Amino acid sequence: MKEASGLKNISVLCLISFLMVMGLLVSCGQTDTDRTLLNVSYDPTRELYADINDAFALDWKNRTGQTVSIRQSHGGSGKQARAVIDGLAADVVTLALAYDIDALASKADLLPASWQQRLPHNSAPYVSTIVFLVRKGNPKGIKDWDDLVKPGIEVITPNPKTSGGARWNYLAAWGYALKKNNGDENAAREFIQALFANVPVLDSGARGSTTTFVQREIGDVLLGWENEAYLAINELGPDRLEIVNPSISILAEPPVAWVDRIVERHKSRDLAAAYLEFLYTETGQDIAARHFYRPRLETVAARYRDRFSDIQLFSIEEVFGSWKNAQKIHFDDGGIFDQIYEDSEALPDRS
Amino acid sequence: MESIHLNVRSHRKRPHSSTTEPKTVQWLLIGAAMAYLTLFLMIPLGTVFYQALEKGVGVYLAAITDPDALSAIRLTLLTAMIAVPANLVFGIAASWAIAKFDFKGKNLLITLIDLPFSVSPVISGLIFVLLFGLQGWFGPWLQEHDLEVIFAVPGIVLATVFVTFPFVARELIPLMQEQGSEEEEAAIVLGASGWKTFFWVTLPNMKWGLLYGVILCNARAMGEFGAVSVVSGHIRGSTNTMPLHVEILYNEYNFAAAFAMASLLAMLALVTLVLKKIIEWKTARDLSLLDDAETAVEENG
Numbered sequence: 001m002k003e004a005s006g007l008k009n010i011s012v013l014c015l016i017s018f019l020m021v022m023g024l025l026v027s028c029g030q031t032d033t034d035r036t037l038l039n040v041s042y043d044p045t046r047e048l049y050a051d052i053n054d055a056f057a058l059d060w061k062n063r064t065g066q067t068v069s070i071r072q073s074h075g076g077s078g079k080q081a082r083a084v085i086d087g088l089a090a091d092v093v094t095l096a097l098a099y100d101i102d103a104l105a106s107k108a109d110l111l112p113a114s115w116q117q118r119l120p121h122n123s124a125p126y127v128s129t130i131v132f133l134v135r136k137g138n139p140k141g142i143k144d145w146d147d148l149v150k151p152g153i154e155v156i157t158p159n160p161k162t163s164g165g166a167r168w169n170y171l172a173a174w175g176y177a178l179k180k181n182n183g184d185e186n187a188a189r190e191f192i193q194a195l196f197a198n199v200p201v202l203d204s205g206a207r208g209s210t211t212t213f214v215q216r217e218i219g220d221v222l223l224g225w226e227n228e229a230y231l232a233i234n235e236l237g238p239d240r241l242e243i244v245n246p247s248i249s250i251l252a253e254p255p256v257a258w259v260d261r262i263v264e265r266h267k268s269r270d271l272a273a274a275y276l277e278f279l280y281t282e283t284g285q286d287i288a289a290r291h292f293y294r295p296r297l298e299t300v301a302a303r304y305r306d307r308f309s310d311i312q313l314f315s316i317e318e319v320f321g322s323w324k325n326a327q328k329i330h331f332d333d334g335g336i337f338d339q340i341y342e343d344s345e346a347l348p349d350r351s
Numbered sequence: 352m353e354s355i356h357l358n359v360r361s362h363r364k365r366p367h368s369s370t371t372e373p374k375t376v377q378w379l380l381i382g383a384a385m386a387y388l389t390l391f392l393m394i395p396l397g398t399v400f401y402q403a404l405e406k407g408v409g410v411y412l413a414a415i416t417d418p419d420a421l422s423a424i425r426l427t428l429l430t431a432m433i434a435v436p437a438n439l440v441f442g443i444a445a446s447w448a449i450a451k452f453d454f455k456g457k458n459l460l461i462t463l464i465d466l467p468f469s470v471s472p473v474i475s476g477l478i479f480v481l482l483f484g485l486q487g488w489f490g491p492w493l494q495e496h497d498l499e500v501i502f503a504v505p506g507i508v509l510a511t512v513f514v515t516f517p518f519v520a521r522e523l524i525p526l527m528q529e530q531g532s533e534e535e536e537a538a539i540v541l542g543a544s545g546w547k548t549f550f551w552v553t554l555p556n557m558k559w560g561l562l563y564g565v566i567l568c569n570a571r572a573m574g575e576f577g578a579v580s581v582v583s584g585h586i587r588g589s590t591n592t593m594p595l596h597v598e599i600l601y602n603e604y605n606f607a608a609a610f611a612m613a614s615l616l617a618m619l620a621l622v623t624l625v626l627k628k629i630i631e632w633k634t635a636r637d638l639s640l641l642d643d644a645e646t647a648v649e650e651n652g
Contacts, residue, residue, distance in 0.1 A: 038586060043602075046602075046603055047603075071586050071587065071588055071589055072586070072587050073584055073585045073586045073587070074585065074599075075585055083502065083584055085485065085486060086480050086484035086485055086486060086487070086490075086501065086502075087483075087484050087485035087486075087490055087494070087501050087502060088501075088502040088584040088586075089499070089502065107486075108485060108486065207602045208602070211601075211602065235604040236604060265494075265497075
């Protein structure tokens with residue numbers, strides 16, 4: 001019985017110390033915020049919204065006296081949309097492409113189908129494009145899209161099924177091939193097939209691909225968001241990487257929206273709308289430009305002119321009609337992307 | 352895991368040198384084992400601590416006292432604090448029922464207890480999304496009543512309880528089966544009530560096995576990634592547990608902070624290992640005392 005009482009003592013001691021630690025942690029976690037907002041966003045916007053949230057909280061405090069805390073969730077755009085459909089209570093969504101927000105309307109009726117008309121510029125407060133990131137000195141001499149399909153070049157891009165950025169990558173390549181071959185769809189298809197035959201790893205999100213390319217040092221060229229490429233250079237050393245601008249690329253418009261069904265439940269429509277409108281203000285645009293998103297506001301764009309190179313950009317409407325269209329033809333099950341992958345698996349190994 | 356108690360016995364009775372292999376073979380085998388452990392255990396573990404402290408103690412402390420990090424630590428502790436006691440009660444009840452009584456469907460129950468071990472954690476998470484998600488069975492009803500399960504703390508706790516529930520039961524069932532029910536029968540015959548029998552006979556007999564199960568259960572509850580990742584929603588400062596926070600920090604190029612959090616989890620693993628060793632040692636001592644007593648009785652008789 002001596003053993004048992006010893007055990008009892010130890011367990012009582014453990015329990016008391018555990019409860020004390022818990023108490024300490026719980027007490028220091030309490031904040032005195034009046035209101036909260038959840039922003040569900042895609043992968044590469046982490047740093048952008050960290051700054052936007054601070055600036056907006058300050059602005060809102062000055063205007064209304066209320067303290068607001070904005071919580072963030074990040075992940076692949078398609079995956080995040082799925083989570084919101086399954087019940088993740090996002091007051092606002094800031095995703096990589098309009099189709100993912102359309103899905104919230106069509107699959108779960110969380111907001112009206114006309115959501116894109118509620119805010120200026122198709123509800124996309126900033127734009128971006130797709131560029132190439134290569135290793136310092138550009139050892140493989142990659143200059144434009146044509147260099148990506150050469151044998152022996154390893155291209156890193158995420159999976160278009162799960163990543164919004166990857167779909168922009170794919171569509172940019174398709175648009176280039178279409179223009180080069182005077183609208184010949186078969187030629188474009190062959191180009192994309194050759195491109196994806198050069199892809200050794202398909203990560204699920206843009207950030208995963210960047211880590212694959214930069215940290216794990218796999219591949220010769222990373223296809224990705226312009227902002228993500230600049231961030232990688234800033235964070236991980238300009239001595240290791242450099243950006244190559246292709247001759248032509250896509251105008252990527254990552255849209256934002258408040259989610260009606262959820263803001264009604266949280267009574268946060270005013271806050272959510274103000275938050276998104278803040279993105280269009282001088283301050284919001286300036287923060288976006290600092291994080292290498294191309295601003296919409298002319299005054300801010302002028303200030304950051306030399307930061308963004310002049311790439312000829314085509315919009316999704318010009319080449320594909322609409323996102324719905326592009327999604328259906330290229331990325332839905334059985335679409336061109338699936339067909340290309342099945343074909344390439346049937347091909348003998350290129351290496 | 353289940354056979355420690357048997358192992359311990361055979362260890363003790365082992366003759367002084369039971370192997371006949373030459374010394375070189377012995378050393379070769381020991382060397383191979385050590386090299387393997389160094390390569391796959393020591394070096395990675397060392398790297399975690401090295402990377403965590405690479406930028407100095409200040410950065411390390413800042414990383415683990417960051418509000419989001421504290422919130423992740425708090426959520427992980429809270430989850431373990433609910434999951435472990437819940438599985439403790441369930442584990443004792445289930446193993447008692449299985450070891451001490453005969454009933455229909457006993458084998459089915461044993462199989463079901465093992466289920467969380469045999470399905471992938473991602474599937475475990477998806478089960479809860481399908482049940483409690485907005486498109487799932489109970490989702491719309493939950494939303495009408497303003498109850499949050501999935502993408503909130505209850506969902507994380509549920510997923511953790513699910514993936515950790517075999518640990519305690521799995522540990523206790525073989526132990527209790529081996530011990531049989533004679534002692535309980537004796538206690539009942541002597542007039543003890545059910546609860547008294549449990550607290551004075553059954554519980555002391557299984558205490559070390561029980562503690563061992565609790566430690567394993569706790570380690571998994573704190574370290575679970577897959578299932579929790581599916582139901583978490585990854586809201587920083589709110590529904591991120593420690594393993595999820597490590598992934599986020601790593602993806603944000605914040606390697607020192609990521610490894611600082613990882614080192615906390617690694618330390619937890621080391622504490623678990625030490626506790627486990629102590630318990631094994633205690634069990635061995637208990638058994639040897641018992642054996643010595645038995646041999647003494649035999650010799651004297």
